[in-house]
Amino acid sequence: MYTGTAVFDVLLPGDSRSLKAKRSYVRPIxxxxxxxxxxxxEVGALDRHGRAEIGVAAVxxxxxxVSEVLDSCERLIAGRxxxxxxSVRRRLHGDED
Known part of the structure; x- marks a missing residue:
């Protein structure tokens, strides 16, 4: 069994100056x-307007x-x-870890 995680650090548009506006961008993603x-x-930068960290986990x-799925997730976010x-931080864990 393998697990993979990725954390995507994203910059939101300038009009996301409130947490409500921020959620309107993050929720559809x-x-x-x-x-x-x-x-x-959403796993980080929770109180920062204009930035978000979105975490993904796959098993x-x-x-x-696992790598293919995380690649697909990265392409989806990069294509928005x-x-x-x-930035993207990725980790892959196997049975030996």
Whole structure:
């Protein structure tokens, strides 16, 4: 069994000056990520306007499948025109860890 995690640090548009506006950008992204059958949530920068950290976790029997799923999640976020992907932190854990 392999587990993989990714944390995406994103810059939100300038009009996200309130937490309500921030949620209006983050919620659709999290919902779209869940279509890849992963756990996804806003995990950091919770009180910062204009920034968000979105975490994703995936579990599979094959390390290659976990990597493919996380790659798909990264492409989805990077392809969103309303936000800018600043960085990605990824980890892969196997049975030996």
């Amino acid at each position: 999290v919902a779209a990520l869940r279509k890849f059958e992963v756990s996804a949530a 599979a029997a094959d390390a290659g499948h 025109p309303e936000i800018e992907l600043l």
